Amino acid sequence: MDKFLLQQQVLERLAVDLLQVEQAARAAHETATHEENIAENKYDTLGLEAAYLASGQARRAEAIRQVMVDWRQFRPRPYEASKGIQLGALVCLLDADNNKQQQLFLGPAGGSMKLLGGTQPVQVISSEAPLGRALLGKCEGDEVAIQVAANRQQFEVLRVC
Template identity: 30%
Template sequence: MIQKTELIERILESLRKELTVIKEGARESYEVATHEESQPENRFDTHSLEASYLAAGQAKVVVEIEDAVMRCQNMELNAFEPDDPIGVGALVKLKSKRETTFYFLVPIAGGIEVKDGRKTILVITPQSPIGKLLVGHKAGEVVHLETTTLPKKFEIVSVK
């Protein structure tokens, strides 16, 4: 099983790639918004205004990703004992009738998938539906997740 330090490195790698793409998009949007050819020709021409809104939105996302990188770099990776409740930093293995899934609970960067051989570890936050469900539970317990299709029952196999 992948180590938590390696998980954090992979999360940081994903965040840095996303940051590069967003920064480039923000730069391009800013250039479009401030270019002399983007000046409105009449009061109905909103091209420059729309580009400036886009640049501002992308700049906000840049700040959020930079914050996520910083928080990820400074995150303490505590070991969990078998009887410890699930909390931030836990690597959790769940099993249902059909599948076994792995989750890494962190304060930020939810939604990133990390491949570990044939396994996929999904990064989740305490604010996500599955994160809310898991926090405070322990290995050996069963949790129920209500979904739009069918409710699912998961056994918490391990917490590391």
């Protein structure tokens, strides 16, 4: 699986998200500033609510832009067994409970999404996610456990590249 192609897919998905958020921000701004939405009394809050929404959408757009900068600057390196799993690793895990395999791509924050790496789904996670944190420094054959609420999940690291 090509890490560069996965990175490109993340950037493409983020670009689509950014476009949608920008469109939503413009629509909310237009609603907030439209002359028909001028408050006629203290209970007429449509314009105010739209202004809050536009402001939130603008902040979300800026956050996506920053995530895109981080992903553009990100350079996944080949796996080095002496260092264990690091940012940029492509990891195959075996879930101990149901014997299912899953592919994970450990990347910068903000890119959590599911992609297709060839024919297999790949979950993109950050090192800030509980599973991402637990994977750092682990090697092939190691076991990884995380606590999610009252459930303890255990995995085995099958492959890393």
